[in-house]
Amino acid sequence: MEGEKRYISAEELKEHNKSGDLWISIQGKVYDVSEWAKEHPGGEIPLLNLAGQDVTDAFLAYHPGTAWQYLDKLFTGYHLKDFEVSEVSKDYRRLVSEFAKAGMFEKKGHVALFSLTAVALLFLVVLYGVLRCDSVWAHLGSAILLGLLWMQSAYVGHDSGHYQVMTSRGYNKLAQILSGNCLTGISIAWWKWTHNAHHIACNSLDHDPDLQHIPVFAVSSHFFTSLTSSFYGRTLNFDPLARFLVSYQHWTYYPVMIVARVNLFVQTFLLLFSNRSVPDRGFNIMGILVFWTWFPLLVSCLPNWPERIMFVLASFAVTSIQHVQFTLNHFSANVYVGLPTGNDWFEKQTSGTIDISCPSMMDWFFGGLQFQLEHHLFPRLPRCHLRKVSPLVRELCKKHKLPYRSLSFWEANKSTIRTLRTAALQARDLTNPAPKNLLWEAFNTHG
Secondary structure, three states: OHHHOEEEOHHHHHOOEEOOEEEEEEOOEEEEOOOHHHHOOOOHHHHHHOOOOEOHHHHHHHOOHHHHHHOHHHEEEEEEOOOOOOHHHHHHHHHHHHHHHOOOOOOOOOHHHHHHHHHHHHHHHHHHHHHOOOOHHHHHHHHHHHHHHHHHHHHHHHHHHHOOOOOOHHHHHHHHHHHHHHHHOOOHHHHHHHHHHHHHOOOEOOOOHHHOOOOOOOOOHHHHHOOEEOOOOEEOOOOHHHHHHHHOHHHHHHHHHHOHHHHHHHHHHHHHOOOOOOOOHHHHHHHHHHHHHHHHHHHHOOOOHHHHHHHHHHHHHHHHHHHHHHHHOOOOOOOEOOOOOHHHHHHHHHHOOOEEEOOHHHHHHHOOOOOHHHHHHOOOOOHHHHHHHHHHHHHHHHHOOOOOOEEEHHHHHHHHHHHHHHHHHHHHOOOOOOOOOHHHHHHHHOO
16 A cells, blocks of 8 residues: 555765665666666666666666566665656656657667668778779779768668667677678677777766766866766876867867877777676677778788878778767767756756758768767657657747757758867966976977
């Protein structure tokens, strides 16, 4: 009966907010996920970021209906006292329910089939261009196509990481390893590790790894205080080198994006060969070895070193469009410091994301991620539905006076550069409490 329920307050729930003592609430029922957090498919970090609070909206966003059956064994017997649901959360949950009843989370269209077919055809054309053609223009064209291949393959990896694009979990995992590790050289395990944290703590300067690019980039002057990254577990030192690089980041932004893949390769190796617990470490390493076998061999088949360098840089340059896109979605959006909170989860997603407007015929090029807010609100929703639900999201944001920003690709670039330039000019201000050195003073003395 109702009177027999046991209750705890929100303040008492907050006390269980660390590894080994990790409680959460879902729809007012309190669960102890301390031990299960280590087995959580999304990793422990998302749970730690939302520990000690109600996480209903986030749970609905990332879990299918079948996940509810696993909660009973984690129930503590407690209910959350004075549990209330905000009006925006009620509307959000209504949309999730409507999408589920319409079967939209299961109806994936043929996006994965078309994408994988396109990737396979592009790979064959690239091989033919390099191995069978002698023209430098054919080699350059092959490099461009390889860059497009990497972009489309990354979208397949992204989709398969958020929802099952294949007929079974086993095939879905195979699609992840092939499209991520084998074809792009970027581990799906690394992607999941960072991407899940990014979604939960969207645009938190100290909890979202997708904003933590010191010493090269800083989107906010908050980084000038040497924030501590809870994700990486280290201080992001704003030293003289960081100040110098950040001071010119609006000029170095695009050149850095061209070689950004190098950093992703490095991050992949650092994770796979670290002492962290990495799911399917062996499969991930095997996939990476496949990439580092075929890609160097392909490049070595080019006739001379100038063409080899051209081939690598051209393919990286094409893929940089995707790296730019990822940053356009968040760099110039609102940021904050601290942990995300479950009771304003919807608001945090709207605040930290920017959509890229484009005609429907370009949806394949952006991989659905031009609807960044829609994707953040409904990460399990296949990309073929994102354009359909966009008007509903826009209407919901308008109703609750929340931002819905949709910029053209050109406008989003300008907005991002403005954000980087603002932080760069602030970094140049010598009154900021950062150490000086002779190199820094020399550059500023001579303009």
